[in-house]
Amino acid sequence: MIIKACATRLSRIVLPLTLLAVGTSFVPSAIAQQTTSLYNPIPLPSSNQVSDTLSERDIPTGDGGFARDYLVRFNQGDNIAIDLVSDQFDTIVALMSPEGATLAENDDGPDGTTNSLLFTRITQTGNYIVRVRSFGETGGGAFTLRVTRLRPI
Template structure:
């Protein structure tokens, strides 16, 4: 086989493989973007009833999580109350950069419900993550998110 022909053949094989890899990674990125879509919450006070299911985000610890996006401003005081009769709940507040701001497993009332209070230090879109503890399951829950107002 002639050397020039062999070099051209290698180029023909490498280019389609590279294009295939780019196509697959692009399709994967679009698919992942469609899979992860936090539920938007309005600012102020929001109370909702929802259901955690095995179709939500796997936590890697046997349970599942559901995310809610909320826009918060620097200086906001936030209260998040999560209750469920179906699973042991954990509430996590994630900063715009994905770091954990606050988390609560069991509230002060001695139940497996969750309650957290925090002050926001940076304006941005935060994630409120509702999840079950370990493999405690799925089911209905109530979430209440309140921006607390100072007493005047």
């Protein structure tokens, strides 16, 4: 009789705790789903040029710097030039595939400055990310990004 009374009391405690544990185990995944929707690359304007500012409110790179992403649609066979200029920080520009892989990246352009210039050919039609970031911990500041589709003469 004592064992049965203890088992009954224990089940009254264990069952609610189990339900509480099961009910709260879904909260982190719900929060994770909400936070993944926070990533929204900025559509590149139809002029294919933007003057903007890189700041500590942008995407942390893990190297002490920050990144800002722009969404642009390219077609298979497009030859493109991506030009990133800033007087306020050491720039790096990267082109990322529709799947998120880095396809090409440039740190310092051929002009001997810390500006970036990237030439590449698109092999697959889709939405790509042009990532503007600072080198290491060089901070941020104003920049101009220009994407040009090159045409044969």
